[in-house]
Amino acid sequence: MKEREFIDWIRSQREGDSAVVVVGPGDDCAVLACGGEKLLVSTDQLLDGVHFDLKRDGAEAAGRKAMARALSDLAAMAAKPLAAVATVTLPKGFTRADAEALYRGRRSVSDAFACPMVGGDVGSWSGPLAIGVTVFGTSGGVKPILRSGAIAGEALCVTGRLGGSWRTDRHLKFSPRIVEARKLAAKYHVGAMIDISDGLALDLWRLCEASGVGAEVQAQAVPCHDDAVAGRKITPLQAALGDGEDYELLFTLPADQAEELCRTQPLGTPITRIGQTVNPDAGVMLVHPEGKREKLEPAGWEHET
Numbered sequence: 001m002k003e004r005e006f007i008d009w010i011r012s013q014r015e016g017d018s019a020v021v022v023v024g025p026g027d028d029c030a031v032l033a034c035g036g037e038k039l040l041v042s043t044d045q046l047l048d049g050v051h052f053d054l055k056r057d058g059a060e061a062a063g064r065k066a067m068a069r070a071l072s073d074l075a076a077m078a079a080k081p082l083a084a085v086a087t088v089t090l091p092k093g094f095t096r097a098d099a100e101a102l103y104r105g106r107r108s109v110s111d112a113f114a115c116p117m118v119g120g121d122v123g124s125w126s127g128p129l130a131i132g133v134t135v136f137g138t139s140g141g142v143k144p145i146l147r148s149g150a151i152a153g154e155a156l157c158v159t160g161r162l163g164g165s166w167r168t169d170r171h172l173k174f175s176p177r178i179v180e181a182r183k184l185a186a187k188y189h190v191g192a193m194i195d196i197s198d199g200l201a202l203d204l205w206r207l208c209e210a211s212g213v214g215a216e217v218q219a220q221a222v223p224c225h226d227d228a229v230a231g232r233k234i235t236p237l238q239a240a241l242g243d244g245e246d247y248e249l250l251f252t253l254p255a256d257q258a259e260e261l262c263r264t265q266p267l268g269t270p271i272t273r274i275g276q277t278v279n280p281d282a283g284v285m286l287v288h289p290e291g292k293r294e295k296l297e298p299a300g301w302e303h304e305t
């Protein structure tokens with residue numbers, strides 16, 4: 001069974017509806033009504049050999065990334081971090097120095113975003129290092145931004161620059177956009193938001209599907225990172241669209257607010273307007289400068305390693 005099929009099947013098995021569940025599966029976090037506050041919850045796993053390479057990257061980088069990736073899902077909904085719990089499955093030969101490095105990496109991100117680790121479970125086995133992090137956040141005075149809130153005719157914007165994060169250590173050292181997301185959501189009418197974990201193309205598809213809109217992306221507007229270099233099979237633009245692991249924010253808002261945001265650049269990280277949302281029947285399109293339009297497929301490009 002493929003991951004996608006498994007997720008679809010799980011979602012088809014309805015859990016008992018509850019007044020507590022404000023947003024169930026399918027967004028970056030679940031949203032729960034908890035007293036007068038909204039509690040946001042997300043969980044994420046990091047596997048040696050898939051999301052990092054313990055031998056090459058070290059345990060500190062793994063701990064850092066595990067925490068940062070989980071926080072990026074809170075950022076996607078403009079939540080305020082509250083606390084986290086984790087599971088760690090240790091491989092054979094994991095040393096005391098490795099354990100301290102793992103802790104150091106995770107702790108640096110927890111401290112930077114005021115999200116203390118408050119519990120967890122440790123096991124060991126003969127397989128590779130596996131880390132699961134569950135984060136809790138609150139709306140903290142800012143309404144959670146869902147993937148489903150976009151309407152046709154909004155501007156589409158991204159933070160930062162995209163592509164090639166796996167070529168360097170950027171996919172290990174990124175900073176989750178918690179502060180940026182909360183500033184955006186507090187001051188602007190952000191319609192929908194998602195963090196770019198699997199590539200701009202795929203995450204844009206998810207946002208459009210959840211919102212019931214189409215999109216037009218201007219190819220020359222996509223901010224390609226310096227790491228997004230041309231390879232044998234791909235252009236920098238394709239790397240920016242398909243590589244993923246950028247952990248930047250993709251969001252929609254009214255065009256006049258996008259214009260102000262791009263002009264004033266108040267976040268300290270660049271904001272770029274890359275296109276607009278359109279009617280759903282128009283699909284998700286990439287528009288080239290000479291006017292050529294092509295379907296933007298919801299798939300990443302194969303990495304050349």
Ligand SMILES: [Mg+2]
Nearest residue numbers: 028073195197
């Ligand atoms: Mg996400």
